[in-house]
Amino acid sequence: MAPDLARAIVSRHPQDGRRQWKIEDVEVHAPDAGEVLVKIIASGVCHTDLGCGSFPDGVGFPVPPYPRVLGHEGAGYVVNVGKKVTKVKPGDSVLLSFAFCGKCHNCEHGAPGYCAQFTPLNFCGNPKAFELPGSDKDRPAVGGSFFGQSSFSNLTRVQETSVVRMTDLVKNEADLKLFAPLGCGIQTGAGTVTEIGAARASDKVAIIGLGGVGLAAIMAARHRGCRTIIGIDRIDARLELAKSLGATHIINTSTVGDGLEKAVRDITEQSGSTITIDATGVVSLIQQGIEFTANQGKMILLGVAPMDAALQVALVPFMVTGKQLLGSMEGGVRPADYIPRMIQWHRQGNFPIDKLVKYYKVEEFEKAIHDMEEGITVKPILLW
Incomplete structure (x- = not known):
């Protein structure tokens, strides 16, 4: 069977530290x-x-060689299915999330975000998922199956585990577009609060870093009715947005300087935060977060720090406080169960994800990235 022609944002080898992304035809x-x-x-x-x-190549994240197609917060419609697929059929509307093996201990008894095969399935994927058009039999392959999906293509092969059926949940195509980011960033922030943090009304929550993930955590903490919700960032617009989404207090790190711990303790009547979430990966902020976390509190890491980064933890003082240091992968959720819950919260008015997103035509992807990096847009959504 002849391959289908698609349009994709193809990521080629960076030059002078700059991304080389271009919309190209792929098969x-x-x-x-x-x-x-x-x-x-x-x-x-x-x-x-x-x-x-x-x-x-070979530096940073373990992804296939260039060229490759990225993207891992996709929404669309099923065109065809493999012979072993049972979750969906052609015509179904779907959201896409991460891939997992479904067979290891964590997939069967815990959370699939901690799958034993998470790295090869999601970061390495399939180095020959796409091909460049042409008559030459040896034409270059293009890597795909990024997070099981490579959704920066208007037609893509997706691992069945990455698919969440939406046919009975979405009302129209506008719904489907709005919910596209739920499969990664939004579920990661929200799940970190509700599942890993197991937040209760009595909790005092501090969230460091107010991008899409951190703001989703703010919304989830509000949904749980947490008594104190502290948003921490250095961008005033993000701090104000956090207040509109449920933060009871905000702290600007660019003005508080080395006084972050004191600021959090002053807000929390000196106890510290019972749930602290870092969405920055900045080691100095994480270190301070550990310090201002309350006794028996949880410090949860979900920002990506440098690969060789380390923390200084005095073991005996840490032990006697009863604090927990945890990592969050995809919020510790099962997407097929958790994504419908987030949609229900949104429709109840308790999870206003529409305040985070801005739509861009795929041809405007460079502007979308610029706006995201400059803090103008929290969560860009590319429309094909």
Whole structure:
């Protein structure tokens, strides 16, 4: 069967530290037995896409060689399915999330975001998922299956585990576009609060870094009725947005200087925050977060720090406080269960994700990235 022609944002080898992304024609073959062919109508842009499209081969994230197609917050419609696929059928509307093996201990008994095969399935994917058009039999392959999906293509082969059926949940195509980012960044922030943090009304929550992930955490803490919700960032617009989404207090790190711990303790009647979430990966902020976390509190890491970064933790003082240091991968959720919950919260008026997003035509992807990096837009969504 002849491959289908698609348009994709192809990420090529960076030059002088700059991303080399360009919309190109690619060929997509029929799905394998465990894959779904999806027509993408929208895809959120995540900082992980930007990082994975910026590193030279062999440096940073373990992704296939260039060229490759990224994108991992896709929404669209099923075109075709492999012979072993049972979750969806052609015509179904779907949201796309991360891939997992479904067989390891964590997939069966815990959260699939901690799958034993998470790195190869999501970051390495399939180095030959796409091909460049042409008559030459040896024409270059293009890597795909990024997070099981590579949704920066208007037609893509998706791992069945990455697919969440939306046919009975979305009302129209506008719904489907709005919900595109739920499969990664939004569920990561929200799930970190509700599932890993197990937040209760009595909790005092501090969230460091107010991008899409951190602001989703703010909304989830408000949904849980947490008594104190502290938003911490250096961008005034993000801090004000956090207040409108449920933050009871805000702290600007550019003005508080080294007094972050004191500021949090003053807000929390000296106890510190019972749940502290870092969405920055900035080691100095994480270190301070550990200090201002309350006794028996949880410090949860979900920002991506440098690979060789380390913390200084005095073991005995840490032990006697009863604090917990945890990592969050995809919020510790099962997307097929959690994404419908977030949609229900949104429709109840408790999870206003529409305040985070801005739509861009795919031809404007460079502007979308610029606006995201400059803090103008929290969560860009590319429309195909």
